[in-house]
Amino acid sequence: MGRHTTIKDIAKVAGVSHTTVYRALNDKPRISRSTKKRIVSIARRYHYQPNVLAQSLVLGRTKTLGLVITTIINPFYPELAKGIEDTARSLGYNIFLCCTNFDISLESRYIDMLLGRGVDGIIFTSAHTHDPNITRLVKDHFPLILVNRRVYGDPMMDRTDYVVVENVKGGFLAVEHLIKMGHKRIGVISGFPDSSAAVERLEGARKAFIEYELNPAELLVLEGDFLKPSGYEAAKKFLSMREPPSAIFGVNDYMALGAYEAVLDAGLRVPEDIALIGFNDITFSAMKGIELTTIGQKKYEMGSIAVHTLIDKIEGRDGDKARQITLEPELIVRKSCGYHLRGYTVPHPKALLK
Amino acid sequence: MGRHTTIKDIAKVAGVSHTTVYRALNDKPRISRSTKKRIVSIARRYHYQPNVLAQSLVLGRTKTLGLVITTIINPFYPELAKGIEDTARSLGYNIFLCCTNFDISLESRYIDMLLGRGVDGIIFTSAHTHDPNITRLVKDHFPLILVNRRVYGDPMMDRTDYVVVENVKGGFLAVEHLIKMGHKRIGVISGFPDSSAAVERLEGARKAFIEYELNPAELLVLEGDFLKPSGYEAAKKFLSMREPPSAIFGVNDYMALGAYEAVLDAGLRVPEDIALIGFNDITFSAMKGIELTTIGQKKYEMGSIAVHTLIDKIEGRDGDKARQITLEPELIVRKSCGYHLRGYTVPHPKALLK
């Protein structure tokens, strides 16, 4: 692959020192108009491209970011990744794609690789609620931002940057909708207990039960892994209960769609026999023939905001304060809860008082 | 963020030269067991991580690959990307994610960035059939591999590595299936005319017409952009024809699913009123309630093979010969063509002779 032409090659051709070439190509002063023009044209002729590695070595920054996600197979991530990639590119940054496959030791190894490669910052979407990897980085003041995740524990909580939807509210909205549709026996397909998104959405579900004077202990909860097959399995378990739920809240759409299949496979209908609500509003949830009611969040914007925020921190804007951004979730009513058939049946008891 | 500890820092602590540290940490000879042990323990204590940038600069390789795709939003790519990412990681390589958004000038800028960053090779899935960017790289003997794409034109065709499905055969299988289901008036939602995948699949469709003694000029062809909305629009156009097709072949599933929606929106049913077949077998095509008949290809394996092949070339195995790998497509019969209702109605005329 024929070594690339370097600044020194050009210097030789132009008969000047490499510093002069450097000045010519970087609009630095202390160079005459004429030599500059000459050098620039030579550089163009030789298709000169600066070696970013060498630049990075001396400048101490690489203009690259790490994107650490669980698995790109989960359709939530491509949409997020697009926001991240578009924005990063527009700001001159490149993205290392790192999929941890839910393996925290792989996450750890990835972080080491990213640090060794000198990334300027890392975007995490796979953080555990207590993640030693994150703790280490935050302690070192390494620029990072969590997307759709938060970490708990005393010093970390208010020192880590993040951009999230208000998950508790989202979970609340989802289950509130089910309650309003007349459901009292509700199954939740949750996620890993160390995923803040899953935990907070479940908490929102509990809050809705309390708000509507139902017993949150009666929520049926099964744990999934955010992927479709686990939603399928969980729904199958729900359906085989002696007293199955009449509605299922999948803590993300991908699992909810798995549940959808399980319901159909059991010979039941959505929403007539089982209502179904998800979270994330992935593209396919809107498909005709599916039309999953869900909690929407702005995934592209979340990615974009995350990158802007991270790069602000990297480039030292706005000082050292923590940037914690919370976006609004939104109930998107489609057909999987039967609203189009029946409308709301149970008004909010407290709303009656107003 | 607190400069990382370097080999020289450790040298100072250990009271030796940096070369000795290098030898200790890289299992080089010419060092005593005892100093080696001492240095290794110091390195561990300081969490030493080699600076890959510096290594890359002197070694002339970075152990990174560029992955150039159109847009990660197309569900074909996440599955492919997973194969690529898993395999690359297992071989010690990292991936730069580059989405060109179908913009060839952006592709060009991305390539320059990747080269400037010193990637060891590039995986292209967004190549045009005549792509000056590719031509340039191939001429420079830069390691690259095309996935799901081929480039045409004399010198390039047999000098570029690629891994593809046999697209012509896939297109043939798709339209053959439609013909066997009794369809004669068939619409094809194709892709860009400079996408080899689209062109070849369309060619396969034509071949099927010829094979079954139909007139390939009667194939109705509309151009899409591989994304769902374009499939929707194309199907709408088909349906508004004075004599609409009775079956539609979407050159990828994503567009076929868009067509699916258009059919439903028009108040028609799949497959009773319109048969539908896609290509790629993305996850959602299998969903209950959709069950798109399609041409399957091994996406994960394609990614994995691509990375192995590319890295073989990078690391100089098997010399300089072109590596061109073709995988078998597979007809996956689900419900969108009505096979479960009717079975095949038109036997292959030539098959009758056997």
Add this chain to the structure above:
DNA sequence: TCAGTTTGAGTTAACGTTAACGCAAAAAGC
């Protein structure tokens, strides 16, 4: 015992940039 080899280091230069510093010649200021 003494040449030859091996061991255990250190010194130095490279990779391709950026950037501080030096220094003549030209320009500016009085």
Add this chain to the structure above:
DNA sequence: GCTTTTTGCGTTAACGTTAACTCAAACTGA
């Protein structure tokens, strides 16, 4: 016309590795 400043370069050293080369001391073998 002489000092002072500016212009237009070149020299040199960093950044953190890898690796070729040196070289004394310790070991080997006859």
